Amino acid sequence: MAEEKKLFKVTIDNITIEVEPGTSILNAARKIGGDVVPPAMCYYSKLKDSGGKCRTCLVRVAAGSTADPRPMPKLVASCRTNVMDGMIVENITSPAVQEARKGVVEFLLINHPLDCPICDQAGECHLQDLSYEHGAESTRYEFNRRTFKKHDLGPYIQLHMTRCILCYRCVFTADQVTNKRVHGVLDRGDHSEIATYIEKNLNNDFIGNVIDVCPVGALTDKTFRFKNRVWFTKPVDAHRNCDKCCGEVQLWMRGDEVFRVTARKDEYGEIKDSSKGSTGWICNECRFEKKNASDWVIEGLSNISRHSVISQGKYPGLVKPNETVVEVMNGHAPRLMMNIHSVSEVNKPEIELSKIAGPAHSSDFNSNNA
Amino acid sequence: MGVKLLLEKAHVENIRLYDVYRREGGYRSVEKALKTLSPDQVTEEVKKSGLRGRGGAGFPAGMKWSFLAKPEGVPRYLVCNADESEPGTFKDRYLMEFIPHLLIEGLIVSSYALGSSRTYIYIRGEYAWIVDILEQAIAEAKNNGWLGKNILGTGFDCEIYVQRGAGAYICGEETALLESLEGKRGNPRIKPPFPAVKGLYGCPTVVNNVETLAAVVPIINMGGEEYAKIGVGRSTGTKLISACGNINKPGVYEIDMTISVEEFIYSDEYCGGIRNGKRLKACIPGGSSVPILPANLLLKTAKGETRYMNYESLSDGGFATGSMMGSGGFIVLDEDQCVVKNTYTLARFYRHESCGQCSPCREGTGWMEKILLSIENGKGKMSDIDLLWDIQRKIEGNTICPLGDAAAWPVAAAIRHFRDEFEWHVLNPDKCLTENYGLRHYADPIHVPVA
Missing domain, CATH: 3.10.20.740 (Ubiquitin-like (UB roll))
Structure with a gap:
């Protein structure tokens, strides 16, 4: 035994x-x-x-x-x-752990640009989630935030070094998943940065995975850049036969249009294992080149945590609630809202609201002014 | 006149050369160790001596050696940490520059004790000329049969290599040093595993400071028990102190840890008093990362006892009223020095030297530097002082390596003991640019409550 x-x-x-x-x-x-x-x-x-x-x-x-x-x-x-x-x-x-964690979140945020409104990662950003759960509501940092010289990482990957939290995940990915690392951490301390030396392009079949491992918006997909907010797109699981990778991906769609292709992630934002058992890294061809729904076999909606903003209105098996207005209005159908300005005798329909500077006041409709 | 063990022969002419060093009794310890003692007996002698690491932390060296894992068929390494970059510390430089053979001798004995056939000296990049001195000493030792194959016919092989760093303070942290020695980026490793189990190239490794390894020579020569009789309590042997700042005689001094701090500063044998007849305001007794103390707490402990130059007495009272022996960089500030500026200078150093690997140190050191600069320039607010305190508290203990602590402690101690000087800077934004706060009450006797 x-x-x-x-x-x-x-x-x-x-x-x-x-x-x-x-x-x-x-x-x-x-x-x-x-x-x-x-x-x-x-x-x-x-x-x-x-x-x-x-x-x-x-x-x-x-x-x-x-x-x-x-x-x-x-x-x-x-x-x-x-x-x-x-x-x-x-x-x-x-309490000591909570206090220390709050401190760490504050440290991570003092030099982060907080440009979420224009950041492609917003909605699936781990730093957003972290600061929402553990951070303070305002900053005590009163100095200029750190900036970096821009580096171009080629046609597929966009690097925003100002957003980077130096987690080193992309460095490990480049080391362990691709066969030749061409980027790493340069310099030290608060001016250390992820970069390719002498503007060398990242050209490796699997380098696109650095986008998936990045917890923030420092490495984003250039082919998806500014195209859509993630919570407007619909994530579906899909696959195709690929000779380089497992071919099991997540498509981020709107209608029949494929906006973005990523690897499938688990509840901790980590890439899931593929059906073959190994980590489901995907190749650059699947990620960047296959942007037609016809390239893929769609398996169905991805399961997204209902706490995520991405799952907004995308629950599978959602039941539409019954219409209750008719019931409470004694069988009358609701009437359409009307522009009362054009039919009201009180507010002088000849006055065009758009020509009034600022919000309308009663004095604007006073007959003496008309 | 205190006992001298390391610097006893420092003033002999041409002691740097092998012939003179040998004539003065050099390499006796190698003969004694290799011919009459087993490696374990050497370790036992070092244990008995009570020798504590001279690099700053003060961890017992013999204990560190006995932790070394000894699996079969795996090489073991001894690495000498000569990456001396702590502001105010220059004792190792003196030792290596003037008596290089003492270090080589200590390295051979220690390598024998630990079973290291390839021993490395990782030296600070800025000490470029010392590399030549050490390599010359190694060549001389090798020519005379102290290094190489089958040393003294005992079957023990040993080679010593000198590796230059590239100018990073963080590479003085032992795991960052090993990373750098392996040719990688000098980021500290996450412990465990400790170097004693998995160090250089994944093999068991001991990393010791230059002075620690040099002290092995007198320990073997005189025996561990005799060595332990020098000094007091758990502060055994002698310690090199590099004194600098506003004193009459800056330099490297060897003390036997029985003298008081007051004697060290004012006696003509050592620092020779404060320069230009000024009064003592504050002192950083063990290199830039240990807490700064005002004059009154430096000379007397909070209990009103005399403070001595040894590990226990300097740390008496903990961080509330004490400091640390550290690496022995003794920085003296007179009444004309500004503690805020001094703290800013140190914070700037740590910001510049942080490796950037873990977030509290990477972000926090820069934040502290910026706040200190604005206070120093009269642009600070009262709330900034509390903010500084909060930042240092959130860095300390939350980082991968001790650099975070080293950056937090000076700021914490400066606020703890010199808060009114910070407040004066905030309240007098114009005056603080042209004047100094001065000595004020920092040298006044402390009221000791009757027990």
Whole structure:
């Protein structure tokens, strides 16, 4: 009989779960799910060595393990700290964690341009979600925000370095998914930036995936740029036979028009595994070149969390509520709204409202002025 | 006159050269260690000596060595951290420049103890000329049979390589140093795993400061127990202090950790008093990242006891009323110095040297610098002082490596002890551009409540 694998018992916010040794606190929390999951801006389960940098997933370890129940002296990055048997972790139950996380969100935002109204990532931006949940309502930062010299990354990918939070996900993607990395982090400190050296174009079949892993709007799809807001488009799962990648994608459509193609993502915004079992990275051809609905076999609406702005009005199986106006009006159909100005004797129809400077006042309709 | 172990022969003419160094008794410790002691016995001697890391954190060196994992068939490395870039610290530079063979000797003994056949010296890029000095010393040692294959016929092989950094303070952090040594971007690694398990090229590695490794030589020569008798309590042996600022005799001094801070500043053997007969206002006793102390708390602890130049006494009172021994960069400020400006200068340094990997340090250091600059220029608000306090609190302890803490502590200590000077800057926006706050009450005796 095969020996049974020993599982580690870990308690996160008073919820106990058994996980395999070598699991990180973050992944243990994801197994529990819900509010106890720390937010993660830089960790990406599909990318080796990612995480530990953004510090939003900090948690307090109240007891290290059954063998050594001492608390850890500092808050730890839950994405890079593995569980021990008998570990007790505090996330939302620790005021210190909440305070530190609020601080981290503030740090991430002080140099972020907050140009959400013109940013293509708005609506699916992790930094938006994070600051909505954990941030302060106003900033205490009174200085100029950091700006960068523009770098051109070729015809497909748009880099907005000012929006970058330096999570390094794209660097790991370029390292691990593509066969040759041509971009990385230059310089250091608050002036460090993601860039290609000497304006070298990114030309690799899988480099488009950096757009999907970017948690903010620093790397966006040039073929989708300014075309539409994501919440106006309808995400559907689709596939095609591709000899380079799994070909399983998400189409962002409006009517029959395909606005954008991305990989399929899970509830944590990470690329899902394909039906073949490996991570569902998609190739540049699928992402940028196949923009006709006829290129794809559409499987159906994607399942989007109902808390996301993207799911607005797109619930599958939505039942239209019954019309109640007729009922409450004793069988009368509602009348159309009318422009009463043109039929009213009171407000002098000969006065054209559009010619009045500013809002109309009663004096504008006074007969002496007419 | 205190005991001298490291700088005893520093003034012998041409001690930099092998022949002179050997004539003065150099390389005895290598003979003793390799011929009469096993590697574990050497580690045991270092443990017994109570030697604490001289790079800043003060972690017991022998303990660090005993943590080194020793799996079969995997090479182990010893790396000497000579990336001395802390503002105010220049002791390693002195040691390497004038007595390079002392470091080489310490490295050979330590490599023997740890089983490192390839030992690296990672040296600060700005110390370009010292690389030549060290490489010459290594060549001399090799020519005389102290390095290479089968040293002294014991079967122990060892080579020492010198690697220059490229001018980043962060590469003095041990894991960033290892990354840089491997040829990568000098970003600190996330710990665990610690270097003792997975260090250079994924192999068990010990990283020690130059002074720590040099101190191994007298420890082996005189024995760990004898070495432990020098100094007080857990501050054993001697420590190099690089003194600078407004003092009459800036320079590198070796102390045996039994003298008081007052004696160190005012005696002619050491700093020789404050320059131009001015009065002492404040001091950063252990390199730029440790908390600054006003004169009254520097000379006496909060309990009213005399403060001594050793690990325990300098940190007496914790961060509330104490500081740290740190790396031994002793920076003295006289009554004409502005603490706000000094804090701004340090904040600017940390902003510039942050690696940018984790968000609190990358964003917070720049924010603190900007606020400090506006206060210094008379454009600050009262609320800025509380904001600074809040920012440093949110950086400290929340970063990957200790640089975040090092950036937060000086700001925290300056506000803690010199808040009225910050407030004076805010309340006198014009005056603060032309005048200094001066000494005020910072040297007044502290009222000690009767226990």
